[in-house]
Amino acid sequence: MNEPIIVRAVDAITLVGGGDVGADDLEVALRHAPVLVAADGGAAPVVRAGLSPQAVLGDMDSLEAEIRDHIPADRFHPIADQHSTDFDKALRSVAAPFVLGVGFMGRRVDHQLANFNVLVRRAERRCVLIGAHDVVLAAPPEIALELAPGSRVSLFPLAPVEGTSRGLHWPIDGLKMAPGGVIGTSNRVAESHSGRVELTFFAPGMLIILPRAALGAVLAALKPDA
Known part of the structure; x- marks a missing residue:
């Protein structure tokens, strides 16, 4: 069954997670992918950088009230699915030429492994994760x-x-x-x-x-x- 697309973009998408976001990660990503989307708790580093996401996707269990207050209510798109990660929920719900993911590497090894799993299962999304020292992608054919x-x-x-x-x-x-x-x-x-x-x-x-x-x-x- 096809997943419903919540955000369609002609330009590439920067998708932000709640993991480690380096000082210049958002700047680097937005230079190449100007449409800004957050996966649940990824809204926090976006707001703290003085930016506002065009959409917030996920189960919304990691968002603090003070972060919510900085984002218009119509930009929140809850996805009730406890069998997938917020990265999975977000990546399967967007369509763009490619996606740059920041905040999905570092901090917790189990989260990072889960995100790598999503990369290969959603390889058609052409997503590249940016970390402090590496970039990671699922190999196309x-x-x-x-x-x-x-x-x-x-x-x-x-x-x-x-x-x-x-x-x-x-x-x-x-x-x-x-x-x-x-x-x-x-x-x-x-x-x-x-x-x-x-x-x-x-x-x-x-x-x-x-x-x-x-x-x-x-x-x-x-x-x-x-």
Whole structure:
């Protein structure tokens, strides 16, 4: 069954969660994704930054009254579903060229793992999570990234996945990767290569983890016409 879309945006969406939000995270995200949406408790860092979200999505169990008072009532969209996280509720309820998520990494490991799970289950949403040191996304079937030679490229499977690569120091061709089995963390762009990395995956479920400085390269690769 198709999920109802609450926020449709021609521009990309910055989605804010209630986890760690760095001093410049919102500024960086909004530069690329100007439509601001909060997932439940993510409204707090938005308001404290002097901003107002266009919508607040989630079960609304993490919002303080003082935060609510700064946001017009018609921007709250409660989603009553105790079997999913607020990140899941929000991501499945928006439609945009891509989504940048801040406040979904750091603080609690269990929350971060749950958010990674949502990334791969909602991979059609083209969402990139921004952390203090990393950017994380669910791998599409094919992706080409223009990265600096020697730059870190980590691959972590959340399901059994095989694929191919060009431009990695350690190719993944022929590897049967799986959680609890072979993984691909701490790989890197081949120093002898131009910096272009091409990845193909035969099934969904792979996370790509890159340095935060690679955000621009990731967004260029994820553009609908890329």
